[in-house]
Amino acid sequence: MKAEIIAVGTELLLGQIVNTNAQFLSQELAALGIDVYFQTVVGDNITRLEEAIRIAQGRADVILFSGGLGPTQDDLTKEVLASVLGTELHIDRMAMDKIEQFFLSRGAEMTENNRRQALSLKGSTPLENETGLAVGDAIAQDGKFYVVLPGPPKELKPMFHNQAKPWLLQQALTDEQPIYSKMLKFAGIGESALETRLLDLIESQSDPTIAPYAKEGEVTIRISTKASSQTEAMTKLNAMELQIQQRLPQHLYASEDIPLEKKLVDMMVARQLTVSAAESCTGGLLMESLTSVPGSATVLLGGVVCYTNEIKKKLLHVPASLLEGDNSPGAVSEEVARALAENVRLITDSDFGLSVTGVAGPGFAEGKPPGLVYIGIAERDRKTEVHELRLNGNRETVRLRAAKSIMYRLWRRLVDQETPSAE
Amino acid sequence: MKAEIIAVGTELLLGQIVNTNAQFLSQELAALGIDVYFQTVVGDNITRLEEAIRIAQGRADVILFSGGLGPTQDDLTKEVLASVLGTELHIDRMAMDKIEQFFLSRGAEMTENNRRQALSLKGSTPLENETGLAVGDAIAQDGKFYVVLPGPPKELKPMFHNQAKPWLLQQALTDEQPIYSKMLKFAGIGESALETRLLDLIESQSDPTIAPYAKEGEVTIRISTKASSQTEAMTKLNAMELQIQQRLPQHLYASEDIPLEKKLVDMMVARQLTVSAAESCTGGLLMESLTSVPGSATVLLGGVVCYTNEIKKKLLHVPASLLEGDNSPGAVSEEVARALAENVRLITDSDFGLSVTGVAGPGFAEGKPPGLVYIGIAERDRKTEVHELRLNGNRETVRLRAAKSIMYRLWRRLVDQETPSAE
Structure with missing residues (x-):
């Protein structure tokens, strides 16, 4: 079974965005045993999109579209596909209800162009959009399979997983060994x-x-x-x-595709553990990651983003002697990481206190190089651990790696404690 | 002048890498006034690459290739292009010298397949590879312009800038306006x-x-x-x-492509203003956004992630009467948003104090629906503003929109204050 992915959007041809949807869909199709032979990008243009579809029909069995389902005039994937397939568009009632509900709940007036997002090909299986308004489509015709997905990755991914993949398995992949x-x-x-x-x-x-x-x-x-x-x-x-x-x-x-923060939150929920954090260079990224997991409210009590020394002293009681003066270790140091972790744990009365202090870059700070980061983990009635990291990459990468590193260390600590002790 | 970009490589079709070369080249061509009408990705396969080239010849004046110039048997971009154009390949002496020199200087033996990287189309302008071994090619035939570039971005980019762009300007763009x-x-x-x-x-x-x-x-x-x-x-x-x-x-x-958080940080740096934040449902996302901007260290003093009522009381002095008891407004309320914003500002002595408290979802909290969020902005010597938001979307979207909403409100407030007052 051969596939082609057609991404529709002038913003791709202008280089404003990179075609991550093609990468995602290629990986997913490979996992289904479907060979992607071509990826095509075409602009928001009727003639050229039609041409791209006809070429794909000549060389693929499965054609996946991403993009061009929005409310505006230049969103025309469904119109063009309907015209090539000789069918028409109609309003999908469920999608329309959702759009109306959306505007009603916001007390906003629905503009006419939003109706476009509820359009669906006659004879197709509409694909529900769990995270957006534009409905997708899946349709089989003359032995070819067409799947129409929205452009925003956060809409495309759940629609593919929950709607398009089951449809492909059932319609297109019946003879294949799954x-x-x-x-x-x-x-x-x-x-x-x-x-x-x-x-x-x-x-x-x-x-x-x-x-x-x-x-x-x-x-x-x-x-x-x-x-x-x-x-x-x-x-x-x-x-x-x-x-x-x-x-x-x-x-x-x-053994499943979950981020480290979800693994941590799940483990801590199960063991009724709580955590708090004091973040300097990561600026809230660590807590933001943990709180992105549903159910984290019982685990992450909260914490402090302590960019300045004043806040480190005032809210987290870090001694001035560690932060100021020629002979102090300074804010980016093992000592301050330790004090931050221990104090945020005490102040919030959590089981674990995490800390990150370092130089995210781009420049030096306190005469210390970008990428130098200290992370600390304090725990009720146990010894505090502090690690020095020397991370590569730009500001964003350093921050991300620092946050992942401390989550990794906390995970290791939780795993080690799982080993039953002889009591 | 119309262009098509053909990226060659099975790793792209398997989704192992994302096609950043197409994005880079699209941006560069747009800047030259060349309209990219199609991007195509094709695997390391003679028949399908030949087909892709013939299709591109029918719809583009300029065809750029990336990838397939390496030493191995499946690197065949130049062979296939030569065959389509009815020309042959020969060894480019300069490129061959460079390859020999490379192996000589490393004291390594050059394997025969490395000669492939010095192959060039007869009649073409070879494009020197400053950061790698495979030579590029530029050739005009029958009013069409072909540019062959290597796949690795660190080779492709300098070759485009220093070799291919000047060639295109001289050969193909003599009449065009940028x-x-x-x-x-x-x-x-x-x-x-x-x-x-x-x-x-x-x-x-x-x-x-x-x-x-x-x-x-x-x-x-x-x-x-x-x-x-x-x-x-x-x-x-x-x-x-x-x-x-x-x-x-x-x-x-x-009027430039910067995120809202960068605009805010730049305005506040210029006016020497400082900000702090108390985040409940956004869990650190607001502070993380602001601190992602280089230079934010003098603007964002820090703040508190206050998921639990205990932390709201202990670190941010929110009165228990607002949080607990049947007649209290509860944590998700205008009153608490106000107290959080005002208190975090006082505690950190910042010019602005921001607060977010709401229900990110997926479920209800305090009997309040997901998407209900209150945001507050307190300011030194001025009135505090609080807004109620009713946001749609999943947990991630609600959090993101809440963070963007408060940044938007802060931006509005800063803009309004720019209007010179009559003193």
Whole structure:
């Protein structure tokens, strides 16, 4: 089964945005065993989009579209596809209800152009948009399968996972042996170090296949296999997971695609633990990550963003002697990381107190280089740990890696405590 | 002049990498006044690459290739292009010398396949690779212009800037006028509302053209024009900007592509103002956004993430009577937003104190619905403002919109204060 991805949007052709949707869909289709042979980007233009669809019809069985479903005049993916397929558009009642409800609940007037987002191809399966207003479409015609998805990644991804993928499995992939996959998530190790540790497995891979990739301070491995049943697949996947786990026991934190912060929150909810944080260079990123997880309210009590020394002293009782004067260690130091972690824990009466202090860059601070970061973990009735990090990358990367590093250390600490003690 | 970008590489079709080369080249071509009508990605496959080239010949004047110039058997961009153009490949002596020198200097033996990187189309202008070994190619035939660039961005970018761009300017663009663009950024208004307010301008657009798009709580418009000089272009662009500005004076916050948080930090740095924040439902997102801007250290003093009532009381002195008891307004209320903003400002002695308290979801809290958020802005010696928001979307979207909303309100307040008062 061959596929083509057509991304529609002049902003892509102007280079205003990068085509991450094509990457996401390519990965997903590969996991389904569908070979992507072409990715095409075309602007918001009727003639050229029509031409792109006709070319794709000549060389692909599955054609996925992203973008051009919005409310404005230049959003025309569905119109053009309907015209090529010789069908028409009609209003999808469920999508229309949702749009009306949206404007009603905001007390705002719905402008006429918003109706466009409820348009759907006659004869198609409408794909519900869980995170936006524009409805998607899936339609089969003459042995070809067409899937129309919205452009914003936060709408496209859930629509693909929850609507388009099941439709493809049911409609297009009936003869194929389904592919089963498992995602393994790693922290505290880089992509190339991880790949080196698994090189012989990766190079000799045939079944299951092993595909590593890195994003935002975490490394993911997808292991995949074709099998006639879930049971058969799981036997193969679990055996491979065990091999990988034995090589990287300190780093494999989840066997599903969840970020490290979710793993942490889930573990702490289960064990009724609480946490607080004092953030200097990360400026709230650590707490923001933890609170992005639903259910984090019972875990993260809160904390302090302490950019200035004044706030470190006033709200977190860091002694002036650590922060000021020629012989003080200064704000970016092991001593201050320790004081911040211990004090924020005491003040909030949480089980764990986390701290980050460092130089995010771009320039030096206190004569210390960008990328130098200290992280601390204090715990009720236990010893405080502090680590010095020397991180590479720009301001954004340093901040992200610092936040991931402290979450990694906290995860390690929680795992070590899981080992039952002989009481 | 119409262009197509063809990226060659199976790794793109598997989603292992994202096509940033297409974005880079699109931006560069737009700046040269060349319209990119299509981007295509094709795998390392002779038949399909040949097909892609023939399709591009039918719809573009300029065809740029990226990738497929490496030493291995599946790097075949030049072979296929030579075959389509009816020409042959020969060794480029300068490139070959460089490859030999490279291996000599490392004391390594050159393997035969490395010679492939010195291959060049007969009749072409070889494009020197300053940061790698594979030589590029530029060739004109039958009124079409072909540019072959390497895949790694750190090789492609300098080769484009220093070799391909001058060649294009000299060979292909002798008659063309360059395109000039300006980005306008808006906050506090959605894409469709904005478009409705500008509909007649957008529909009658010819020169300059107007293209709106939305991302992450902000709306951007790009206005573009072709002109023979910078001065002529700026006259046209500034006139259009003024028209747009007059219709949306409350929303246009920048005439360059910067996020709202950068605009705020820059304004506050210039006016030597400081800010602090008390964040409940946004969990640090507001402070994280502000501190993502280099230079924010003198503006954001810090603040408190106050998820629990205990922390609201202990660190931010919110009276228990507002938080607890049947007749209290509760944590998600105008009163608490006011107290949080005023108290965080007093405690940190900042010029502005910001607060966010609300229900991010997914569920209800205090019997209040997800999306209900109160934001507060306190200011030294001035009146505190509090706004009630009813936001749609999932947890992530509610948090993002709440953070953008308070930044928008702060921006409005700073702008209003710019109007010189009669002293």
